Amino acid sequence: MFNLNEEIKQTEFINKRQELAVNILHTASWYKSVNSVFFKPYDLTPNQFNVLRILRGQKLKPCSLQMVSERMVDKNSNTGRIIDRLLDKGLVNRCENKSDRRQVDLTISQKGLNILSEIDDNMPKMSSIMDNLNDEEVNTLNHLLNKLKNKK
């Protein structure tokens, strides 16, 4: 049997946590949307940009699909089909790996490199999204989000 105070406490407890759930979803969706707008002029989605940057990071060395997937911000994503779109636009190259014919060798094309360097120039505008939090607040947020996820 609950008394009234207990019930109110319980309700508040649940409400604050529901608010947090909604808040997290909203924040992610807000961030994604700001991101999408930033990349739109380059006709890239954030995921496509992510793949290009990973390939550039490998310099000359070709990368397998596997390797790209593991480095993606969003794992479990259909990296294969994201690369299909980059292929269509001529921003990456794909060819069969000589030593293991199951694998594909992925590299970024010159055209892809050109787009990335254009983007680099405007990156600072993007980074300023989070200017309204100070260093301590950023650290606190990181810490609490980690704590939230590392349940058990």
Place this chain on the structure above:
Amino acid sequence: MFNLNEEIKQTEFINKRQELAVNILHTASWYKSVNSVFFKPYDLTPNQFNVLRILRGQKLKPCSLQMVSERMVDKNSNTGRIIDRLLDKGLVNRCENKSDRRQVDLTISQKGLNILSEIDDNMPKMSSIMDNLNDEEVNTLNHLLNKLKNKK
């Protein structure tokens, strides 16, 4: 011209914020996935559940598509097609509004109500996702996420 210390500070600044961006995306994706798993046994997606709960909240009064969309956790979402799927499963009813023939009257069906009450019974399991944060931490998170988004 930067000196080395300035550059390091700058890099740390950007890295912490990039980490936060990734962290927010991961947290949202983690929460969505826990949520999806919870609703899977009822053959509902979180969005479909959200629509059903909104309709139940209206009790007997029919709700227009507009009204449902506004109350959704995720606005801008294609509520019409989410409702199509609920219609297919017989969980909602849709009919033309008498006084304004552009509008549709949406109500939850008995079958829909039954599923919701099943879910109600197991809700506490769901709420426990956030047990590893205490009240103060939940409040801090809510506050910081709001501050982050309310840029300008």
Place this chain on the structure above:
DNA sequence: CTACATTAGTTGTCGCGACATATATTTGCG
């Protein structure tokens, strides 16, 4: 060496967010 398991990728399906366009109905202005 053969049979089977494992691995790398491809392809298909569903649900959905974002966005653009289309259509019907109502409203409101002259």
Place this chain on the structure above:
DNA sequence: CGCAAATATATGTCGCGACAACTAATGTAG
């Protein structure tokens, strides 16, 4: 009243996450 703007919804396209099924190539145990 008549016609244009506003409103409510429907429909189509793209990109993508989650997931399942499939194919081809390689590794491995007997």
